Amino acid sequence: MPASDRCSQVRSLLPRLAAGEVTLAQSDACRIHLAACTACRSEADATVRAQRVLVAYRPAPPPPGLDRRICQAARATRTRRWAPLRWAQAGGLLAAAAAAAACVQLVPGLLAVRTEPGAPPPQPVASEQAGPRGAAPPSAVRAAAGAGLAPEAAVAKEPDGGSAEPTPPARIAGRRNRTRRPANPMPSSFMDVRDASGRSARQIVAAMRDQGAAAGAVDGTGQDATASWRTGRIAVPGRPVYETRTSEGSLQVGRRRVRTSAEAGWDAQGHLSVIRLGAEVEGDQRPDGPDRAPK
């Protein structure tokens, strides 16, 4: 057998050899070859090393309280299954706006973004602020429950997206809570920030919608669209700690579903330092196994 054929044969066995899944005869044959072939020996060493780190790896435990959070969300879903989705649909417009922004990529006009003049510095965000309902479950869950919807949804709900200022969160908390809540010291969403020319985020997005091909995506909202938001924190050693707000959503555009994200971050001095938008079109659903795993 030519040496190259022997090498390829041995190399194809290396992953199983390192995992101890070959027969004794195969193992002996491999070792004899490896003793004489430095190239295959190098390949074998890399295989063994990869195998060792994989075997030694121990996954991190789940975050504390995850099971409790799941159980609470499950009970909330059960009790709120038939809640109206009106705000969810409105929130989809924000998601569409994020999609439009990401698709059009009008980055140059947005490079210098600052917080709204006079806005007080943000405070550390407690977990209760993660959403109007308290917890911060995934968007799909919130959509199913018809609850926990983004306050910026009402802002994005207006169809023209023109000159009006963003509605404060207290006024859009929902029909069942008409009590004016104290103003959030932190901008309620990226819709509350302005770019260097003073345009509100809603105006920016509207301009994008008017200019780009993504207008179709925006116009296609209003049906089967959801949105949610959550708070977070970015901590990097040697860097300021950023409080962040992320709006996530999805909407149906024709037969495709678009998932969107919009994230804004503020440092302790209230300076907007991180803001980004993301969008993607989900692909087709894969077929499931015999006991159909739900998608």
Add this chain to the structure above:
Amino acid sequence: MTRTDSADIDPDQRLVDLVLRGDMDAFDRLVERHHAFVYNIVHGVVGNADEAADVVQEVFLLVLRKLVSFRRGSRFATWLYRVAVNRALDRARSLSRRRWVPFVAETLNIVDPAIGPEAAATQQSDADRVQATMAAIAPNHRDVLVLKYFQEMSIEEISEVLGCSQDAAKVRLHRARIHFRDKFRSMYGDADASL
């Protein structure tokens, strides 16, 4: 009796029945029993703790909603893990496709510029390297590695969770090992190791 053997010995069967009758305490016990395992699967595939926690929650709520469609052709845990793998793959692909558009010139520099990439690499533990390598390979290679190495499943269990034959599972595992090895080698170079 039309149930299969695997369903007959399913330790979760009674809890599943109770959940179907509306007993949410039984669902709590299912969550308590399986959430760590599901989290490890999802975290291994997604590679991000926050995203993984979200996906795990999605998985359990989806299972709760679709439990009535569970036909018991397999064990509940197998079905649950299959859902988890599917959702984790979806999220991993979603994260890899998502295009982030920076609004400001200043973005976070996660790697300290004072420390070069090589020095940063040597500071990493093997666990960090495994995570980084897993993040660098295709999601459909991650899932089988996670099930095999992180969850220590047998080929039979892997094939059940992935919904494929055992031969197909072996082939997937073989390819995944090779991809992991090549990526690991390209990221961290060669080091002494011996058979």
